[in-house]
Amino acid sequence: MNYYTLLESPLDPLLLTSDGEFLTGLYMEKETQKLLPGMKDGWCRNANAIPFKETITQLNAYFAGELHEFDLPLKATGTPFQEAVWQSLAAIPYGETVSYKDIAERIHSPKAVRAVGMANGRNPISIIIPCHRVIGANGKLTGYGGGIHRKEWLLAHEHEDAQTAMFS
Structure with a gap:
């Protein structure tokens, strides 16, 4: 069901x-x-x-800024390549960002940057599998299925929370 x-x-x-x-x-x-x-x-x-x-x-x-790592039973179904990308996304620490190129290198497909972007965009479990933490190699925000304004919000939320934790 x-x-x-x-x-x-x-x-x-x-x-x-x-x-x-x-x-x-x-x-x-x-x-x-x-x-x-x-x-x-x-x-x-x-x-x-x-x-x-x-x-x-x-x-x-x-x-609420009280949780940095999710612990839930997940089933993100895709191609083996997509699933490898999503596993790599899940390893991006809270409050940090990486580039599409970084993900491509992490999954041992350094030339597959565009394919990583496509797989990132097909992530079925946003936020929890943090595709919002992936940015362009130039440090700029790129497309996001939920809209760039939501990506900005999520990154700002995590950054502010991480900064607060450093000074607590």
Whole structure:
């Protein structure tokens, strides 16, 4: 069975999806508007489905600046290349950024920078698999499925929280 729920957040509503065991998606407004109409058929809206309660608890703690690492059962399904990129994204520390080139090198495909960008854009579990922490080699923000303004917000949130922690 496939489940979904919506979570109000500082970034507007987030759509969470689950197969009843794993979190399979976390989508922002643009993706939510595309996905939600089709999900009404064959999907069940159920805020109590596993692992929604724990996901919501951890996301709320993240937005409050109290959580830096998520510990949730995830199932991000893609090609082997996409999954390698997503695993590398998951290893980017809170409050830090890397370039697409860095990710390409980490997965031993140094010439696949554009493919890394495409895989990054297809990440089904945003925020938790932190694709927002990837920037251009020149240090500039590049595209983000949730919109550049949300990427800016997430990076500023993590940077401010990391700075506060250093001076505490």
